[in-house]
Amino acid sequence: MPSVSSLLRLSVVVAGAALALSFPMLAPNPYILSAGVVVASYAVLSTSWNFVGGFTGYISLGHGAYVGLGAYGTGLLIIKAGLPSFAALLLSAALVAALAVPIGIASLRVRGASFVIVSISLVLILLLIFQSWASFTGGSNGLVVPRPFPGLRRPDHHLVFFYLFCALLAVALLSWWVIDRSRFGMGLKAIREDEDKAQSLGTPTFAFKLLAFVASATFTALGGGLYALWFGDLDPVFQFSILTGAYMVLMALLGGVRHLFGPLLGALVVGSALEYFKVEYGSTQLHLVATGLLLAAVVLFMPDGVIPALSDVYNRLFRPRATSIREATAAELRSQEEVRG
Amino acid sequence: MLTFQSVILGVLLGGLYALLAAGLTLYFGVMRVVMIAHSAFLILAAYLAWYFHRETGIDPLVSLVGTVPLFFVLGVAMQRLLISRLRAATLTMMSVLLTFAIALLIEGLLGYVFSGTQRRTQLSYSGTSLDFFGARVAVVKLIAFGLAAAALLGLYVLLKASRFGLALRATIQHREAAQLAGIDTNRVAGYGFGLGLATAAIGGTALALDTTIYPSLHWHWIGPLMAIIVVGGLGSVPGAAIAAMLLGLTQSLLQLPLGTTWAQTVFYVALFATLAFRPQGFFGGRLAQRF
Numbered sequence: 001m002p003s004v005s006s007l008l009r010l011s012v013v014v015a016g017a018a019l020a021l022s023f024p025m026l027a028p029n030p031y032i033l034s035a036g037v038v039v040a041s042y043a044v045l046s047t048s049w050n051f052v053g054g055f056t057g058y059i060s061l062g063h064g065a066y067v068g069l070g071a072y073g074t075g076l077l078i079i080k081a082g083l084p085s086f087a088a089l090l091l092s093a094a095l096v097a098a099l100a101v102p103i104g105i106a107s108l109r110v111r112g113a114s115f116v117i118v119s120i121s122l123v124l125i126l127l128l129i130f131q132s133w134a135s136f137t138g139g140s141n142g143l144v145v146p147r148p149f150p151g152l153r154r155p156d157h158h159l160v161f162f163y164l165f166c167a168l169l170a171v172a173l174l175s176w177w178v179i180d181r182s183r184f185g186m187g188l189k190a191i192r193e194d195e196d197k198a199q200s201l202g203t204p205t206f207a208f209k210l211l212a213f214v215a216s217a218t219f220t221a222l223g224g225g226l227y228a229l230w231f232g233d234l235d236p237v238f239q240f241s242i243l244t245g246a247y248m249v250l251m252a253l254l255g256g257v258r259h260l261f262g263p264l265l266g267a268l269v270v271g272s273a274l275e276y277f278k279v280e281y282g283s284t285q286l287h288l289v290a291t292g293l294l295l296a297a298v299v300l301f302m303p304d305g306v307i308p309a310l311s312d313v314y315n316r317l318f319r320p321r322a323t324s325i326r327e328a329t330a331a332e333l334r335s336q337e338e339v340r341g
Numbered sequence: 342m343l344t345f346q347s348v349i350l351g352v353l354l355g356g357l358y359a360l361l362a363a364g365l366t367l368y369f370g371v372m373r374v375v376m377i378a379h380s381a382f383l384i385l386a387a388y389l390a391w392y393f394h395r396e397t398g399i400d401p402l403v404s405l406v407g408t409v410p411l412f413f414v415l416g417v418a419m420q421r422l423l424i425s426r427l428r429a430a431t432l433t434m435m436s437v438l439l440t441f442a443i444a445l446l447i448e449g450l451l452g453y454v455f456s457g458t459q460r461r462t463q464l465s466y467s468g469t470s471l472d473f474f475g476a477r478v479a480v481v482k483l484i485a486f487g488l489a490a491a492a493l494l495g496l497y498v499l500l501k502a503s504r505f506g507l508a509l510r511a512t513i514q515h516r517e518a519a520q521l522a523g524i525d526t527n528r529v530a531g532y533g534f535g536l537g538l539a540t541a542a543i544g545g546t547a548l549a550l551d552t553t554i555y556p557s558l559h560w561h562w563i564g565p566l567m568a569i570i571v572v573g574g575l576g577s578v579p580g581a582a583i584a585a586m587l588l589g590l591t592q593s594l595l596q597l598p599l600g601t602t603w604a605q606t607v608f609y610v611a612l613f614a615t616l617a618f619r620p621q622g623f624f625g626g627r628l629a630q631r632f
Contacts, residue, residue: 057431057434059434059437059438061437061438061441106613106616106617107616109616109620110616110620112433112434113369113373113374113375113433113437113575114571114575114616114620116375116434116437117375117567117568117571117612118612118613118616120377120563120564120567121564121567121568121608121609121612121613124560124564124609125564125606125609128602128603128605128606129606131602132600132602132603242560243445246441246445249438253438284452284453285448285449285450285451285452285453285457285556286449286453287449288445288446288448288449288452289445289446289449289450289453290449291442291445291449292442292443292444292445292446292447292449293442293446295438295439295441295442295445296423296439296442296443296446299427299435299438299439299442300423300426300427300439303427303428303431303435
């Protein structure tokens with residue numbers, strides 16, 4: 001029989017999913033709905049990022065590269081190769097997965113600082129290439145991606161893509177959950193805690209890291225490709241942006257990288273805040289200031305994220321027995337265990 | 342002749358890269374921190390020099406009198422108040438994020454205060470150039486190089502000849518051993534940070550002399566600089582200087598056949614080649630792979 005806490009958790013998840021799915025009905029106008037699509041896409045991206053960042057502790061600031069590659073791959077396959085929209089999306093993600101293998105082999109050889117440097121460099125180099133190679137990518141003039149459903153009116157277009165992003169998010173969350181409970185996930189988490197020990201205990205660390213890296217890149221590319229189909233207009237400056245990567249890291253860290261729903265929670269907070277800033281302050285650079293301040297605050301004060309910070313407070317207030325100094329005797333504890341079991 | 346011109350320009354550019362990479366190497370050496378905000382401070386210093394010149398009409402080089410001490414103090418404060426608060430276990434990763442946040446903050450504030458408009462310092466000698474064995478070299482580029490070379494030389498003398506330099510090098514080599522020898526490594530690390538940021542102040546002033554500046558310019562500098570310190574071997578000042586000269590020269594030479602944008606990719610090619618074949622860097626640097 002499932003315990004109370006797991007029932008509670010399940011009901012929270014169901015309620016959250018129901019709330020998310022009914023969001024289009026609650027949204028007062030198409031603009032809010034489109035903001036919802038953006039937030040959903042951020043949730044997909046930060047959850048995808050968490051396959052590497054959360055499990056292995058390798059913090060990539062350059063996941064914007066895979067967003068851009070997925071988006072441009074999808075757009076170019078539709079325009080240049082004449083593929084149907086969603087076939088192009090899947091093929092593009094498969095191509096990014098193939099590309100992520102050599103990139104992963106090169107960058108996962110080094111740890112810590114060097115890994116971050118490589119991840120940032122990748123975005124910068126791809127930005128250079130996609131801007132310069134204008135004959136193929138459209139360069140700074142942008143690339144217009146044809147819509148998958150030309151007959152749909154704009155609000156319905158947002159509606160369809162909101163559900164598509166939710167479906168992708170569900171797949172990503174489910175995959176993360178499955179990995180989290182598997183031997184593979186155990187190995188990845190061992191890498192996060194102490195890579196040398198994990199290796200000496202026989203975990204194939206390099207293969208595990210690479211697999212997680214490729215999975216993360218693939219989901220990120222799917223998110224980017226879906227965004228391309230939704231938004232329909234690509235510009236290298238926005239697709240290959242360090243900022244995108246920074247947002248993913250910020251969202252995941254804010255929510256808590258060790259938790260399944262951490263990045264999703266972070267995406268809800270940061271994504272909504274970003275959309276709000278866009279409306280209020282438009283083209284000023286204040287959103288950069290806000291992002292910078294928030295990121296610095298998270299790194300300095302709650303590097304484990306909101307979820308552990310809140311559950312700490314909850315435990316301190318409502319479950320005083322969870323403190324390290326036991327106030328109950330061993331016999332009392334045993335009797336409590338019997339009552340609970 | 343054009344090639345000779347490129348070589349000269351490459352050396353001049355390499356000098357500036359070398360100074361800035363030396364700053365990055367100092368941060369990494371004392372704290373194992375990759376300071377993403379280094380180039381943002383560079384652009385900040387360039388803006389301060391430009392603003393100083395616009396408001397007072399005095400030569401922007403004079404602004405160094407103010408920016409160098411200011412940046413030194415900022416660097417010490419940053420290390421003491423922010424970086425040293427991070428947990429030791431995740432210091433490298435978290436400091437990257439923290440300095441990245443600072444870079445965003447600087448870029449955003451520059452954009453907010455000075456707007457995104459491109460700025461350029463107009464000086465009486467902006468257009469003047471010298472004839473150097475048939476190559477034409479702009480005076481401002483020479484001044485920038487001279488400034489960078491003098492600062493680098495000063496840094497070298499400070500590190501090699503002073504007691505503080507000895508303490509700093511000891512801290513870089515082995516922190517615990519330095520502590521056992523009676524060095525206050527926290528204070529030394531703070532000063533190391535200050536020195537690093539001071540190089541950004543000097544580099545930024547040099548940059549303001551002959552470059553059009555805008556708030557997001559720092560992204561064009563951080564990539565090459567990080568590539569330089571990886572190629573040079575993280576933590577090695579001479580390695581960074583050699584790598585800076587070589588890559589600056591290569592970039593300048595490739596600009597002729599390939600154009601400005603593609604020539605920039607040389608840094609990333611060198612970065613990936615280094616990681617593929619010699620992750621500890623090509624010039625010295627035993628530290629790299631583990632950090």
